[in-house]
Amino acid sequence: MAQMNMVQALNSAMDIMLGRDPSVVLMGEDIGYFGGVFRTTEGLQRKYGEHRVLDTPIAEGGIVGAAIGMAVNGLRPVAEIQFADYIYPGFDQIVSELARLRYRSAGDFTAPVTIRTPCGGGIRGGQTHSQSPEAMFTHVSGLKVVMPSNPHDAKGLLITAIEDDDPVIFFEPKRLYNGPFDGDPNKPAVPWSTHPKGEVPEGHYTVPLGRADIVRAGAQLSIITYGTMVYVAQAAAAALELDAEIIDLRSLVPLDVDAICSSVKKTGRCVVAHEATRLSGFGAEIAAIVQEECFWHLEAPIQRAAGWDTPYPHAFEWEYFPGQARLAAAIRAAMEPA
Amino acid sequence: MAQMNMVQALNSAMDIMLGRDPSVVLMGEDIGYFGGVFRTTEGLQRKYGEHRVLDTPIAEGGIVGAAIGMAVNGLRPVAEIQFADYIYPGFDQIVSELARLRYRSAGDFTAPVTIRTPCGGGIRGGQTHSQSPEAMFTHVSGLKVVMPSNPHDAKGLLITAIEDDDPVIFFEPKRLYNGPFDGDPNKPAVPWSTHPKGEVPEGHYTVPLGRADIVRAGAQLSIITYGTMVYVAQAAAAALELDAEIIDLRSLVPLDVDAICSSVKKTGRCVVAHEATRLSGFGAEIAAIVQEECFWHLEAPIQRAAGWDTPYPHAFEWEYFPGQARLAAAIRAAMEPA
Amino acid sequence: MVRSRLHLPRSPARPGEAPDFSYLELSPAGAVARPQVGARVRDIGPLAVELVRVLDDAGDAVGPWNPHLDAAELQIGLRHMLLTRIFDERMQRNQRAGKITFYVRSLGEEAVSVAQCMALSPRDMLFPSYRNQGLQIARGIPLVNLMCQLLSNTRDPCKGRQLPAMYHSAAGHLFSISGNVATQFPQAVGWAMAAAIKGEDHLAASWLGEGSSAEADFHYALLFAAVYQAPVILNVVNNQWAISTFQGYAGGEQRSFAARGPGYGIAGVRVDGNDFLAVHAVTQWAAERARTGGGPTLIELVTYRAAAHSTSDDPSRYRAKDDAEHWPLGDPIERLKRHLIRLGEWSEERHHALSAELDELVAASWREAVAYGTLNDGPKLDTDLMFEDVFKEMPANLQLQRAMMRAEKSSR
């Protein structure tokens, strides 16, 4: 076991896959010589060569389109979109092509492409470096959608994603690259080295898609969340001295409905939390499923804590971010009537 | 009053707006000389000239990008995307630019663009001529999202959309262009001329955004829906001899939460229906809101009837389409326990 | 109101007007020089605006681009083109008769697909558009397979999921056609990049219409091809029309489509798309260039869409009725036929006999295909297939939905 932050863990996953499988190639803007603006691919071009770790033009649609063609020709591309906010120029190739190639060709052509992209706020990136657009991708049949919350899972999930024969959109909450974050920007940053999930095996291992992680078992309330909000949820529940069960989904598609529903059936109360805009966010789908499946167990309406229905504003980052206060309000509402 | 089908009603809306407001321009693929592949803009170029009704290159991103610039320069473009399935190449300009221009410039620049696009299945168009991607747009702060279900509303809503100073994504359920459709492809087609909502004032009138239409008042169950599914819902409820309240949302953003919630509070039971893929469809948001707002009134879980979580297949159109059987199953589930 | 100064491309002949192709810039057959395959892009600029032609009006093959194909090969080309045309005619009628939901003809453009396919090697990967059925035919895909796709029947290689004409064949190295125009262009470049990375010899080729060249994917493809010097041939089939808009609305009024190539640093060649020999020669040149490390080529094939856009279209609404007959580059089948006859390698009789043979081939194939079902009759695809191939393995939500769908069906 080694201590790794999330950037190192992701790097290690790609390193291992480049080493094990000659068909794996990395591609993206500034990922080669430079090692990526977040340094996630640092050293990999030097180690595996310019032909396996490709710098690309600044053209997200071209990156995805070319990755599809490369995958059809037997490679296993891992494409980086520099920020999730810049995934939209590649949206058509993802939605119309990548997601549906297996289906439309009855499995005769497939494109095992992994698209990695940093998401979320908390780094003062303003409206174009902070978005969490995962919900849109969950609406597209044929895509798997993953978002890890810690180095251990990040590495295992990324290896799984690369080995997966279906396309995977892999969101990396950039605020977690260097450490867990409980939503309070005024507290000193905590590094991963002090966190158990910062212990990461050096070799190959996988974390399966569709298997949620029960971060904390509890009896009073279920908090269903993923990404950065896992830590905010923990802190908020702790501050309220609640015995909350906190579930880190890890993958949204496939979704671990069983884990969600067994938890809610046990606790009878549910809060869903994500950083993305609330309106039509993935929290809506979770709430819809939970009330469908656990209606008779629910003792109060499911509450959603999420980003507001506005763009992510530069100056009001911490008023936008669904921090502990927003979680606490949602939790309190979900605990009514006591 | 005149009898119009939905194509004529939309044409009339644009005709009136071109006549009233010299800043209104239409643009899109094949919309000018030809009058549009669905003939929605027929005769308008002849009437208003090639400089107000523009044929464009086949480049949806360019269409939206240019429309934004035109709007910034004082025009009020109404852009057609030939099929909603082809809106994705324009996604970046819509999401990153059109939706957020007012916000990021603090209102100093605005782009009152209306994007019209035919959506939905039922015309044997297969996976690339049948999609209903409205949910994605509802997740984008700054966009209004509209889908009419009949000629009367279509005209009034389109006029409202064009006059609106915010960008509007206007979905036209193409299966309804020529008549209401109850989901049974084997029944003879019914023209709008036999339907009261096929009566359309010839002049200018508006239908406000954010105001749902109670298509049928009822006491036993609320069916929340929009677009083509309005008629499927009516037929399914009638077949089950249920006193259902059927709500046609008409606009998804802004959403008439009051109409939805007063209805569900009255009936205690709710089905949400749309043609789009179920997973992360707009039905999830409605279900989430309803359980948040009406939890204590609900007598059974909210049910969703929707397209399956697959692409829209050519050969299995009617197995994919959420027809009366799917609605009936959802309704029955929502009526349990009786 | 102030008078608008916006320029709008002029569409040459609308209904009621006389056909007018005076806008077309032509070169005489044999007039365009044939540069070395390894020539630098900057030295061959004129290739992108002149028009490579081999067959002259008399039907002789002239000039430096003459590919000197032997008669047998020409006869095969003629056969593929004729089969494509007969197949198209028959499928068009089947659509009109309600047997298939939709069809797209390639009338007048048969040389593009057939000659290009024949100039490539069978392991080269082709990324077609919906109007390249000639590629399927020249690659020898059984007509029955194509028809089963059109019928969405029990032998449909797409398992009912695609609109008619969206063929694919993994064995034939023919990529799955998309209903979204142009998306296959950067994919072909990616495929070619992978071939280069793997050190393999195969190249990729892709096709789109001049109208579709307006899409972003056209730009991505040219750019990535230029940056990585990918072994790819990018073809713009300029058949003058994109549904109702003339090629000027895709930028063709200002400049040839081939000229985009040199703009990106890619060889651009403009060729008479109705001249089987010229198309073959230019494609061979580009293929050799790609295979010898010379990088990508953009080919503009100047042709004419003689039929409607598709069975959903009625061109009499937007273009002069007898336009096609005035098209100055003639008909590709007629031209190759005349050439073969002039070579003494063909005759009207043989042509007739071939037509009859192919007619029967198509008819027999159709009889077989319909036996596997049509959308409305005969054996049916299992509706469960709707839920397969969304993912490699069917997830729980789809299994549940499949069960719901089965219940719906049995409730009806």
Place this chain on the structure above:
Amino acid sequence: MVRSRLHLPRSPARPGEAPDFSYLELSPAGAVARPQVGARVRDIGPLAVELVRVLDDAGDAVGPWNPHLDAAELQIGLRHMLLTRIFDERMQRNQRAGKITFYVRSLGEEAVSVAQCMALSPRDMLFPSYRNQGLQIARGIPLVNLMCQLLSNTRDPCKGRQLPAMYHSAAGHLFSISGNVATQFPQAVGWAMAAAIKGEDHLAASWLGEGSSAEADFHYALLFAAVYQAPVILNVVNNQWAISTFQGYAGGEQRSFAARGPGYGIAGVRVDGNDFLAVHAVTQWAAERARTGGGPTLIELVTYRAAAHSTSDDPSRYRAKDDAEHWPLGDPIERLKRHLIRLGEWSEERHHALSAELDELVAASWREAVAYGTLNDGPKLDTDLMFEDVFKEMPANLQLQRAMMRAEKSSR
């Protein structure tokens, strides 16, 4: 493993290597012909690959492109450039000191924005990228406004919603800058189309970096500009680098960026971007062309990004350290200064005095700006503003969320 044959653009000088600009194709000052403003695109192809230069090494203005600006105008240009540079230096330091979150310098590229802005008329609409602060300064936007934007403070014209450097000014006809590269390009074309439709005289101009020209929006812009012959000037600022990738990764290895223009049927001009006079002359030529119905022009401005990409970047990781000093086209401020001195219209003393004056202007502006608050200190923007301007009128869900946000704040 087989050896990959994929071509990868060569990056000329990585850390530890000697600077190498031998790849650059230069023309001597005065050598490039100046065609008539109304010349046909096909007749002016060389303009897109040669390099228009006016200032020679001695500092004299030579050749047909000399715009013959009077000394007063040149002095204003010098002042704007110098102010831009001093502003940049100061803001960079403020970022380093933690006063602003992010900054982007335009060091070495000041002539691009300043000369182009001065060659346009004040009502022309500008669609800048994030590295065109010279446009803001040349248009006379008060420094305090720019600084308030950088500070996201109570006088921020963006009301705190945008990252630093994403300026806008409706009064200054400076469009809102986007964090997404290239998106403004087709918008500028649309703006110009609207001007033409309305019969107005104003034109639009837009800027992006050579790296960003890889985006689809670049293609859309060229295409729409060509089709509708929009009165627009599209500028590619080729400063050789896009963060860590060299211009070859945007296609510049094969061909100049200006050459894309003629590929689309648009006039393309390649100009020495560090030559104030040449940039001014070329822009004036393009503006006259646009205003007289000659359509769009694509200008490539060859320059060098002498500083880091932004304050988040460290170029010593990916390029030779003293690269900038070897840049063969010199420094735009130095070159204009030398010219003015040679004309007898400037001196080292005046330059010193001007520098001091502008230093003080920037310092005083900053003192004023911080008085309106910084992200961390002083008066604060009302957080309610987060919910405004999403729509023209605030819908119910946002009103509710605003109330929730207020409650959150008071709970802390």
